Amino acid sequence: MTVDVYRLHAQVTAWLQASRIHVQDAMRQPLDVATKSNRNDLVTNVDQQNQIFLAEQIQTAYPNAHIEGEEGTADKINRLDGLVFFVDPIDGTMNFVKQRAHFAIMIGVYEDGQPVYGAIMDVMQNAIVAGGPELPARVNDVLLPALPDLALADGLIGVNGPMHAHNRLHIADIALASSGARMSGSAGMEFMEIAQNRQLGYISFLKPWDVAAGMAIVSGQGVVVTRPDGGPIDLLNAGLVVAATPKAHQEILTWMQTN
Incomplete structure (x- = not known):
């Protein structure tokens, strides 16, 4: 693996925190809501703005990486060679619009198709769960205990x-x-x-x-x-x-x- 996963974790954490501030600021204003494939498939101005912001951060830090994102401002990848960032700027947009809660921002990082790192932020709870094959899972940098193998x-x-x-x-x-x-x-x-x-x-x-x-x-x-x-x-x-x-x-x- 060519990526320093601890450095990556610090970078992504900072990006997510900046995104959280933007989202919460935007929630104080009327949302611009549109539909995509059907009436329950929503997109807002906040999704799009977050996608642009995160893509800019990734491109600056990792200029050779590819970005696959939900809102169409990133690459449309057709292969998994090299470093790929998967970005969901608002996951649970219906919850975001209707409940103003229970939504997340997600960044997954893969190299040559293999997982390197993932981070998910519960925006309203200011909680980040992160981890990967070489970074033990944690919530807000507190290590999580091993999972039991439940039936x-x-x-x-x-x-x-x-x-x-x-x-x-x-x-x-x-x-x-x-x-x-x-x-x-x-x-x-x-x-x-x-x-x-x-x-x-x-x-x-x-x-x-x-x-x-x-x-x-x-x-x-x-x-x-x-x-x-x-x-x-x-x-x-x-x-x-x-x-x-x-x-x-x-x-x-x-x-x-x-x-």
């Missing part, structure tokens, strides 16, 4: 709402087999819960910028993150993601592969 029945599972409603791939059955289902509306918030041992897994349809940061963090904690068929996540395309403790992950895949 499905022993913990909560985060799920995709529509998939749960229609029992697609047995999601409702999986939820019933767990201690309970949770739906936060933000992939970042779900991965923060996993990292802090508040739930054992998460299942949802995610874009690369939705999963990159969280996968870098929790895979370093021993969480298994795959497609429903057990294959690796494709960071160039959207797809269904199953993230869970090893025991629960195997149980979930068994359910999902049942006709």
Whole structure:
């Protein structure tokens, strides 16, 4: 790995803190809200401004890196060679607009397709969960304890709402087999819960910028993150993601592969 992960962590932490101040300042003014693919797929002026700011910081610090971001101001990558930053400037935009809470900012860093580092900020709680293969997981730089390998029945599972409603791939059955289902509306918030041992897994349809940061963090904690068929996540395309403790992950895949 060519990146100094501790230096990277310090840089990303500073960028996220600056972004948090901007977001909270912007929340005092009326938001400019538009729709993208459908009425529930929102984007705001804050998403776009945050994307631009973070891209500028990354380009200054790592001029040879590629950037994949949700709001279209970054590269459209078609390969994972070299250093790639995945940026979600506001994850959980519906929550941001409707609740003014329960949303995150995420940055995931990969080198030649392998995870290097992830950071997720709960903006309203001023909490940053960060980590990676060579940086032990932490919240606001307090190291997190090792995660127990819980079976499905022993913990909560985060799920995709529509998939749960229609029992697609047995999601409702999986939820019933767990201690309970949770739906936060933000992939970042779900991965923060996993990292802090508040739930054992998460299942949802995610874009690369939705999963990159969280996968870098929790895979370093021993969480298994795959497609429903057990294959690796494709960071160039959207797809269904199953993230869970090893025991629960195997149980979930068994359910999902049942006709």
